Amino acid sequence: MLRRTIPMLILASAGLLLIVAKFSPFTVSWQETVLGWFNILAAVAFVLGAGNLLAVNLEQISSRRPGWAYAAITLFAFAVTLVVGMFKVGAVPNGMHPDIHLAGAHDVPQAPFGWIYDYMLVPLTSTMFAMLAFYVASAAFRAFRAKNIEAILLLGTAFIILLSQTAAGMFLTGWIPEDSVFSFLRLDVMKRGITEHVQTAGMRAITIGIALGVAATSLRLIFGIDKSYLSKT
């Protein structure tokens, strides 16, 4: 009973308290305080995650399951980065405290940790993000089919936005004077109209729905109507 009752009580009291706290200047900062507590918890939980990472990858290496080489690379990278970062290996001495090694700067390009950041993390994350361009192209080829009226409207909008985001937009319709009756045919004008009115309206509608969904979900959790997050064992 305690495993279910105490979490419910904590959730209900904290939830209601923080809602009411929003309306008084004396209590409005409680939300940041609670967020700070959560950040501390998350930082401690990070140790748990690191332990799990080690356990899972070591087990994969020891059992030589397919893909165990990836586990070995993961552990090697984890260990090197942890040691180099935590002990500030090769850190550039701090001008104000040159004798204190741990006061040095390790996140500069001259230090190994900074080198790992500049020559490994940055290229790898940039590469992953850049892959989106390829996936967008394959998704566009596969999924953007004019099967019905809505899809045709979507395609037309896509063409307008794609062209207006490049020099092609100015080339195709930039010659139409901005103050003429036909200025609405300029691609940049159409893009502005679509993004500032059509897209904004749709986005606001979805956002309102999401906000109401958040409110309803939170109320279900606070009042204990939804108990799915609690352990049933």
Next chain:
Amino acid sequence: MTTKNTEQTPDGMRGFFVRLGRLDRRWIFLAMGLSIAVPILLKLRFPEVPGPMARATFDSIESLPDGSRVLLSFDFDPASKAELQPMANALVHHCASKGHKIVFMALWPLGKQMADQAIKEVLLEYHGDKYEYGTDYVQLGFKAGNEGVIKVLTTNVAEAYPTDASGAAASGLPLIADVRDLGSFDLVSTVSAGYPGAKEWVQYGRESMKPEARLTSGSTGVQASQLFPYYPAQLNGLLVAVKGAAEYETLVTEKYPVDRNSERLEQGRIRMGPQLVAHLLMIALIVLGNIAMIASRGTQGGAR
């Protein structure tokens, strides 16, 4: 690399388009790779005509009296660097050209490194003779807490940042020693890739700024749709994706040209070449896909 198809495929042109509809995605990846690489290698550049939002961003900074105090928040990481670093660099160059006093900060863990890059490549490169650390610019670094940091900044900057990024006491830095809260800044600008970012600055920071202070943002294209409702009421300027960066760079470098390493302030415009070719490729792919769909109507194996 086309997939084998055992269903009936018509002959001739129709058959060609039906087979095209089943094109292996790797050909598409190759085409996209070439459409980005070739313009970069050929250094294709196109003239940029700044739009109203880029102009509004430019005017927000340009109209401030020289030497105003500005806060630049670098809320992105290396993944979005290609899209956002160009506008960040242009922002720093613009502010420095006006002699504004700049306070750098970051809400993302790796945002500090992005700010360091802008300081090194732009601020010190082009304005190093006029900018002294502590008096003209300060790097506060990253602070954990997401929007909680912004909320603390609205009332007490010293509580959020008692020291700068290198550990020096904030009270010893003349630029921020008397800064109380966000109301002390004439401009706050965030370059943001997601959460926490521009939306949080609008929701939590705008109210505490002076009514006449400006809030501008640069964001990725994907996130921009969430920010359009805030422009121009809460956001005085908004730069959207690489296009916005290129337009803003055009305005800044026209007014404040540099005499060396100019490509550091042209990255947005450099990226517009591949963007044009890639967008044209996407349009061509969509058209081809639809032709394939029409061509395959009535056959057993339809286009996927």
Next chain:
Amino acid sequence: MLRIRRVPAMLAALLALVATAPLAALPPDPVDVSAVDRPGDGGAAVFVRWRVPAPDETARAIVERSRTVAEATREGAAETPWILVAEVDPLLGQGDGYLVTGIPNSKGDRHASDEIVFRVAFIGTDGERTPAVEAAPVVARANAFLLDKIPLAIVCVVVSASVLAWILLSRAGWSVKIRRIAALEAIDEAVGRATEMGRSVLFVPGIQDMNDIQTVAGVTILGRVAKTAAEYDAKLEVPTARSIVMTAARETVQSAHFAAGRPETYDESSIRYITDEQFGYVAYVAGRMVREKPAACFYMGAFYAESLVLAENGNAIGAIQVAGTAEASQLPFFVAACDYTLIGEEFYAASAYLSGERDQLGSIKGQDLGKLFAAGAIIVGAILATLASLSPSGPMAGASTAFRAFFGG
């Protein structure tokens, strides 16, 4: 010709005119200068009021304040005991008064300032400044309730009341019909397909931590998916990007296995922490998808740029994909690449929908009432704004302004 007797009188008049000319250009001093704490705020704001006896002669009003205790100790403070607050239109001081914000709090009290004295001086049309008139000292104090949050409080009460009311009504037996949500109906189909093909089910609960309500909603759906997977004896994999999410997911999946009567099939190692780094996480998941080729992929939670990478990879391996997120900017990617997508509020309604309990279904109805309220407010506001634009000085303009001000516009 002038009579000699009139010359002294004329000279005297001329002298008087010359002597009084400079005084005639100076406007009258400010009158009824007062400063009052702004009510219903968090402190740091004061209304400064004054009257302008001669508006035609007064060009600007200068508002200054005394230094706080802390400010008075700074270097050079003794020479400038008054701080310029603003130089404004003199008529702004009438009515409610000119609002001064940013007043520093007292060192000893975070919610009140020191005693501050405000003073107002006028600048005439010739640029001459009148003596300043001081108001009585005022303390900018925080009040118990923030008045500008009243509209938020009203909306909170309305939405909460409608949700709670419908929960009670549904308990009382009122009919609660929720439309069919295809994505949720497809969970059984997807897991069944994975079982038939002898392949695993992949569940990605987003990349944010448990303090994000989307992650809570995602983990709730995980419980349902895990229960179905346990019943069908399908292998479930849950890579997480946060340690706390891993812990919560393990609890949820274990409970699901117990609920399905299959506690022995629970495998803790299938729920593992990968990395907090966004693209490091998606690189792992994408690689895992390409190697293991799960037959069903669920993406339920908060996603950002990695959404398309996941969805396209899932498409490439031929998996059936069901996605749900409240990140509006990622919805188009999921809609384009996934078989089923829960859009925004459908995602939040999922846990209630899947439970089938009357209470929870009632809360979805209450949420819909809130949407009606929002739609009604939008329609009323749009009509008022349209009428106001047609008649800018008419009564509708005032109504439109008041309506917008109520909602914080």
